[in-house]
Amino acid sequence: MPNTLLSLVTAELAAPADPRAAAMAGALAAKYPAAARAVLFYGSCLREKNLDGLMLDFYLIVSDYSAAYGKGWLARANRLIPPNVFPFEHNGLIAKYAVLSEADFARLNSPAADNVSVWARFAQPSRLLWAADDLARQRAIAAVAQAAPTLLDLTLPMLPSGSDHGLLDIWKAGFTLTYNAELRAEKKGRSLSIVDVDPDRYAQFGRAALAAISARRGVGTGGEVANSMSPADAPALWRRLQSRGKRLSVIRLAKASFTYAGGIDYLAWKINRHAGTQIAIKPWQRRWPLLGAVTLLPRLFRGGAIR
Incomplete structure (x- = not known):
């Protein structure tokens, strides 16, 4: 890969970010001391000067899923349907973070990916806010450099x-x-x-x-x-890609109802913020978030809130 692209990606990933986001990235890595390799900050919040009240977006890159979770079902879920997504709070800020192994992060940024979700995001600006060591940093840079x-x-x-x-x-x-x-x-x-x-x-x-x-x-x-x-x-x-991507979106939504506390409220917040809707979650939908999320889909398609 020509040095021009690699140097552009290296410089962009190293560009300054909000110090509160950087602190959050460090705290996130500290939750996974045996597995954390890199933390990347991406999404619309990169352009915001005031992060209060916003949902920040991170990718946590780990050495492997067993090191991150042990031998439980979370490791299997992350391996079979990457990524797992979790909420996170730190010093008054809220975020969600997706977990990928170094191998999956590299693969999903490349043409070998069977869906667009990772390379479509990392073809856009992002920041590498934390890395375990220089090798982890270089691997993250090389993976992101495949996206564009x-x-x-x-x-x-x-x-x-x-x-x-x-x-x-x-x-x-x-x-x-x-x-x-x-x-x-x-x-x-x-x-x-x-x-x-x-x-x-x-x-x-x-x-x-x-x-x-x-x-x-x-x-x-x-x-x-x-x-x-x-x-x-x-x-x-x-x-x-479109057929698989939309199926994966529904599957990941279902998985998030088990891994993501308050996931259905986040779903409503995200849709309202981006699509200009006013969806209110009912108590029964919080009690059965998977069923509640699925029942939202026909209404959202009809209204054009998701496509």
Whole structure:
């Protein structure tokens, strides 16, 4: 991978973050002293100056799931349907964190992933707020550096042929595809606004990612980036990613009802915040969160709150 992309990712992951988020990352790592390898901070809260009242998003990277949980069912659940997601509070801030092993984090940022959830997020800005040692830091950086090339590589064959496409348009097309491959509680157009918030960043990362793809695969006859697959095969791949991604979203929701205390209230908060709805959770839904979450789905689809 060209040094340009790796250096961009290294610098972005090391950029300053809110000190309270950094302290929270350290406290989170301390919960898993035998397993914690890295803690990454990502999501919309990166851009917020006041974190009070917000739900921060972290990924906790661990050496392996047995070291993190022992031999109980949580390790098996994390291995079979990664990641596990848990709530966390520290010094007045609240967060949720997803747990992945170093091996799964690397795989799920690469084209070998069978769903978009990790590489779609880490193609966006993030911060590496804690690492156990230099090897853990380098492994986390290398994994994140796969995300942007994965997104662009899988997007290029989906673009209309016969015309040039600007870097920002490629990014927007890619994020639109990924948003359609998950159940997302976001307002329409959110996939486009991600790029519009920081177009210079996406132009810079886009050039470096395309260079990385070209270095790995070569260029086409006209000097263009060679596609990873034919335009005829790409729609079938994305249909599989969309089908699997939405199934996984429901499965993870069901799993979170067991691993995430107050998960259904978080679900309602997330949907209300991003989709502009006013969902109120009823007492029976808190008592049976799995059933309550499932009963929300038809209403949310009808109202367009998730897609």
